[in-house]
Amino acid sequence: MxxxxxxxxxxxxxxxxxxxxxxxxxSDYVAAGNSxxxxxxxxxxxxxxxxxxxxxxxxxxADEIRTAYCKTQDGEFFVNTFKTEQLKNEWMDRAPEYNPHxxxxxxxxxGPLKVLEALRGPxxxxxxxxxxxxxxxxxxxx
Numbered sequence: 001m002x003x004x005x006x007x008x009x010x011x012x013x014x015x016x017x018x019x020x021x022x023x024x025x026x027s028d029y030v031a032a033g034n035s036x037x038x039x040x041x042x043x044x045x046x047x048x049x050x051x052x053x054x055x056x057x058x059x060x061x062a063d064e065i066r067t068a069y070c071k072t073q074d075g076e077f078f079v080n081t082f083k084t085e086q087l088k089n090e091w092m093d094r095a096p097e098y099n100p101h102x103x104x105x106x107x108x109x110x111g112p113l114k115v116l117e118a119l120r121g122p123x124x125x126x127x128x129x130x131x132x133x134x135x136x137x138x139x140x141x142x
Contacts, residue, residue: 041105042081042104042105042106042107043081043104043105043107043123044066044081045058045066045067045068045079045081048079048081048107048109048123049068049070049079051122051123052070052072052074052119052122052123053072053073054070054071054072055070056068056069056070056079057069057070059078063083064082064083064087065080065081065082065083065087065091066080066081067079067080074114074115074118074119075111075112075114075115075118076111076112076115077109077110077111077112077115077116077119078109078110078111079107079108079109080107080108080109080110081106081107082106082107083106084106085105085106088103088106088107088108091108092108092128095108095110100112100113100116100127100128100129101116101127101128102116102119102120102123102125102126102127102128103125103126103127103128104123104124104125104126109123109125113129
């Protein structure tokens with residue numbers, strides 16, 4: 001097994017722990033629209049964590065993927081950052097489809113829907129619910 005699949009598996013397992021511990025079933029939710037586009041430049045784990053007011057506890061700190069556990073007054077979640085957008089997309093293709101993600105350029109946040117909805121504004125992310133390849137946030141026609 002190459003390094004990326006190992007790291008992705010570790011990050012997915014961490015995400016499963018967070019998803020299973022929340023007790024929520026998210027398949028019936030529909031995301032509300034967000035008229036703001038995702039931020040233009042990628043953020044680091046530290047920048048994302050600072051924006052939402054948490055001190056990240058690193059789980060995976062590798063060149064291709066970095067994963068940290070965070071806890072705020074809104075709840076617990078995992079922050080993932082990726083070296084490339086392609087690595088993020090490959091990771092999302094392997095992510096469990098029943099866990100929602102907040103997604104931005106080269107980053108994802110995995111956690112309970114209630115937490116992601118609270119983080120969505122500060123991070124200006126795009127909410128993905130049942131299929132991580134399909135955004136639930138309406139995109140402007142271009």
